[in-house]
Amino acid sequence: MHPLMKLVLILVVVAVVVVVWGRVMGRKDPDRSLVGLTDGVRARISRELSAGHKINAIKLYRDATGAPLADAKRAVDAWFVPGQGxxxxxxxxxxxxxxxxxxxxxxxxxxxxxxxxxxxxxxxxxxxxxxxxxxxxxxxxxxxxxxx
Structure with a gap:
């Protein structure tokens, strides 16, 4: 194999590893600022749940709190939405x-x-x-x- 092809292949593998690592470990970024569960975030989560968009609600919860997926899912499952529950x-x-x-x-x-x-x-x-x-x-x- 040509040395230039080896270099390109190595760079592609490194890029894939970095992207996958970022997706898996990105939620643990210590520099990311977490807003917490403000009234605005709570309202957005309630609206998503009312609309039947549970996955979006879990994502909002995780983005605001930095909680792991299992904890966020458990919290959203127990979420009270006025008019339901x-x-x-x-x-x-x-x-x-x-x-x-x-x-x-x-x-x-x-x-x-x-x-x-x-x-x-x-x-x-x-x-x-x-x-x-x-x-x-x-x-x-x-x-x-x-x-x-």
């Missing part, structure tokens, strides 16, 4: 089972309109047995004009 299912079940009475729904709406969201969350959690996180998510999206 266990909190909403629990609210629907609570309503269907009668645990959230007409009086409780009216009182929750009154508390929200009065700006007392913490009290509304407590009342919702007490009435339905929801976790504080689920109660917070439900109250955050509670429509006071809706006749629950």
């Amino acid at each position: 266990p909190g909403v299912r629990d609210a629907a079940v609570a309503f269907g089972e009668g645990r959230l009475t007409e009086t409780a729904r009216a009182r929750i709406s009154e508390l929200i309109l009065a700006g007392r969201r913490e009290d509304a969350m407590s009342l919702y959690a007490e009435a339905t047995g929801a976790s504080p996180t689920e109660a917070q998510a439900i109250i955050r999206t509670w429509d006071t004009t809706q006749d629950y």
Whole structure:
């Protein structure tokens, strides 16, 4: 083989190794600045999940936090998206089972309109047995004009 061909072949192999190494180990770049989970990043992840783009949501999470793929996937799998997830299912079940009475729904709406969201969350959690996180998510999206 001609020496120039050997040199070109060696350069191609080195370039391929560098590209593959960068893709595999690129997430561990210590000089890369991580923004963390800011409100903007959280909103973008929620939008991607709402649109059904789970892979994009995982990528956003990894880019913001530098988390390994398995950790990012686990975090995104547990992500609460308003209008979806266990909190909403629990609210629907609570309503269907009668645990959230007409009086409780009216009182929750009154508390929200009065700006007392913490009290509304407590009342919702007490009435339905929801976790504080689920109660917070439900109250955050509670429509006071809706006749629950």
